[in-house]
Amino acid sequence: MFSKVIKKFVGSRNDRLISGFGKTISQINNLEEKYQALSDEELKACTDDFRARISNGETIDDLLVEAFAVVREGSQRSLGMRPFDVQLVGGLVLNSGKIAEMRTGEGKTLMATLPAYLNALTGKSVHVVTVNDYLAQRDADWMAAVYNFLGLTVGVIKSGQAPDEKRKAYLCDIVYGTNNEFGFDYLRDNMTIDSEYLVQRKHNYAIVDEVDSVLIDEARTPLIISGPVESKINQSYIDLKRPVQSLVVKQTQLVNSLVSEANKLIKKGKLSDEEAAEAGLLLLKAKRGLPKDQKLQDLFQEQGTIKMMNSVESEYIAEKKTYLLDEDLFFSIDEQSNSVDLSDKGREALSPDNKDAFTIPDLGELLTDIDEKNLPDDQKQLEKEKIHKLHSDRSSKIHYLSQLLKAYALFDKDVEYVVQNGQVLIVDEFTGRVLPGRRFSGGLHQALEAKENVKIEKETQTLASITIQNYFRMYDKLS
Structure with missing residues (x-):
């Protein structure tokens, strides 16, 4: 059975890497009946027990087998969905700080709950990174049933949220959001004078969906917070x-x-x-x-x-x-x-x-x-x-x-930029996605606005900046 699971992952090197998970998968499966016999309250109490054991010196690696078995049973009871062995392997790969490749429909959203739950037991939040706000909200709403059933809290960060709302979301055990939003919140925190107004906690562990797009295609893409320059629009x-x-x-x-x-x-x-x-x-x-x-x-x-x-x-x-x-x-x-x-x-x-x-x-x-x-x-x-x-x-x-x-x-409409609702919007050269809120520097954006006969906005200056790659380097663990 386990050899079939291995074939779900690509490449002979990967075969060797995950073949060592066979024993762990068997141990998780062997605990299934034990946790099936527990009441809902007893299963939920496992979370407090795990946290107490960590406080007493045990590590998440010591708890991995039991924690995965608890999440599997919690998923079955709260969602009616039982993670298969292939999803357990994926969870183990993610927990080890590597990339797990799974096709659409193979349950990667449910798979992520396994390492997310385990790493959140430390009391440090886990960030689950999606490609857009819709998926962040959808996945948070969907998987909250599992996390809440097991006693963990779930938050979502989105653009346009009030600082208090974001601060509350970041205090949760599991936080869903986009890479841009996590990055911009970090930049805004660095511009804050009073620590009372910080929203993010420490960068513990991040699980990144579409990791090839985020960490390869957009690796060097800068996140920039700009402010207006005190000058009149130049005629x-x-x-x-x-x-x-x-x-x-x-x-x-x-x-x-x-x-x-x-x-x-x-x-x-x-x-x-x-x-x-x-x-x-x-x-x-x-x-x-x-x-x-x-x-x-x-x-x-x-x-x-x-x-x-x-x-x-x-x-x-x-x-x-x-x-x-x-x-x-x-x-x-x-x-x-x-x-x-x-x-x-x-x-x-x-x-x-x-x-x-x-x-x-x-x-x-x-x-x-x-x-x-x-x-x-x-x-x-x-x-x-x-x-x-x-x-x-x-x-x-x-x-x-x-x-x-x-x-x-040098700049062609619908290639380097688009015009939408009377605004010139930059197109990401790697992904082809429109990047709302970003502007070319040095007056180039104003030149494009003049070219396209739209309102010429005031020049801006960069107040804070970080690349996607450098932001994710701050996490203790990344997968």
Whole structure:
């Protein structure tokens, strides 16, 4: 029978890992009749007995066999559901701090009650992490019948709860919630000045549903709490929107021309070294102009095209003349640094009468010029203040322009973000899920709002941040 249970788990290494559970499963099964003979009150009293034994020095490992047998009987009486051996094995795997893979319908929700109950006997709460608020509430309501029957309390944390309600939930033995909510509560606690207002307890043990999504796909995803910056909404995003749109159209036409020329060369078939270098140069310029251009991406599917481009790029880098690649472009994009640089051609297109309108002045040089002038000190100070203001205004203007160019050239609607109910919402690059409440930093989100003609919200600053991975590292045990 136990060999069939093993086959429920994937891989020969896993077979070896769980084969040692055979004896434990037999011991749990051998206690079934003992606990079936107890009354409801006697079965519930086992919880107090277990806790007393822990207080007297026993460990949860000492109690594991009895605790699992008690949960199995409690599940049968409260839910009419008896955990099978495969679920017992899953519970043992989770309790050991490993991952248990079970298909939908094989009872992983019920399985989680086994290690959750055992670890909650220490008096430290157990966090059961689900992928959304609906599942957290559903599973808590469903499994509460088992926990309550055995004398444990169950709480649920959800977004929008009042602090007192959350504090009460965290005091429960078993707490259900999403990874985001657990993480944000931790950040809010770290921003609290008075310990009286803390909601979370210590990080004892967490059981994570969809662990591959949470701890792999979203591992580096930061949880961020932001606050508004004390400043007015900058009109520059709106003022610069039309010039940027015009510039992006010109760049698109230019890139399409470069791609078309490269395509004609490539379609010829076998190319000479000179032709391959020419095609590679055209592709490299196009990539620096609009790396996400669809025609360019389609051409990159042709065998050898990327190699041609990389060969030319290596040569330009070695000879330190990459700046020459951008002379014909209106602006260049460095995907690696996620930056946009306006060229002289772009400055002239934006402001034909004054190219310096989009150039940051050399502050040191201008201040030195003022010092060398034969002016009264108060007049010099006034001139310096004007120069500082010019430098600040130009820097800000170029920053807004750069963010708008990124919004148009690097961020696609319904890919990197969506627009819902008049709001720009970020889409998680790993999971494809919409992330309400999160905003791109540095003014990029405002640029996207300007691009999509929705209300431009005030800029925000990061007050607290932690990645999903680093948050779950704080738990003593994780499965």
